Amino acid sequence: MSIVYIVDSAGALYGPVTLPVVPGYGEQIPEDAVELAEELPACGPGFAWALAEGTPVRVVDYRGDVYDVDTGAQQKWEALGDVPVGLTAVPPPGPYHVFRAGVWQLDIAAQKQAKVFQVLAERDGLLVIAQMRIAPLQHAAFLKMDTEQENAVLLAWMRYSVDLNRIEQQEGYPFAITWPVSPE
Template identity: 30%
Template structure:
């Protein structure tokens, strides 16, 4: 008699075998635990056969359950809906069955998206905050770089020892620094920014 083994924790089909002979009742072969004489249905794309009882658990004794096809996400990248981070299969969810509410197979399009009503939705306020923080950090880095370029010229300016070329460079760097401080006042800020060009 053919038997079909299933996993004791997940109920997933593991493979076929043959029942052991029953020395006491030759016409009734021995079916081991977590095996059934019922053939599983054919697996489908992203659906796998599992053997479970009415409570959703794999029964040790096969007459207590039946085969069903359930969603199979074991080969699909999954993500947490809370923050879009990648999810690894384990005790929380093993990949068999419907996705729990805290998971999705849709990658988060960007850091400003939130999971709302079963889909990623752009949070424009959050996006504005993130873009503003990025732009101001970039501006501050450029200002610090400009300060380092201006610093050695300031001594010559105070002492009235700048060459004409140095005076031109100091003025250009000062205008550049002023323009950097004004980027957050631009009409398109922070989504579109016309960054000033650093003097050569």
């Protein structure tokens, strides 16, 4: 009695499968199936059985998600065997990693550049708000229409604005920022 395995589009063997008996015809073996003399042992995770010149062989199986080593972009890999040069089965651990010497490594310069961009964008947004608060108070002071309370608020907003503008001088910049407290 033979053992039947289905051959998928990549050439991997799945099974054994039990074929239904068709009355008057018996077992019908599909086109995408092969008969083997004996059942194959389990090959374990990361491997699959395939046929090489009609003989079952155990091959590595990286089918599924793989990652471009230049960009980290995810793509589908559907072939048996080793992943080609330029791809890896290991996902990048984060957005600022580069593939060097066969492993993903943190690119500290890229991480810092992105953090600087993020921090300065946040700072600039806060400076816009501060300037919106400062402008009418400055007008009142220029026209000598300000009250003592308005003058105190103006000075608080101006100090806040200066402190915001100096965050780049902080020791932990850009990863550890002590943000000034808004006068509001």
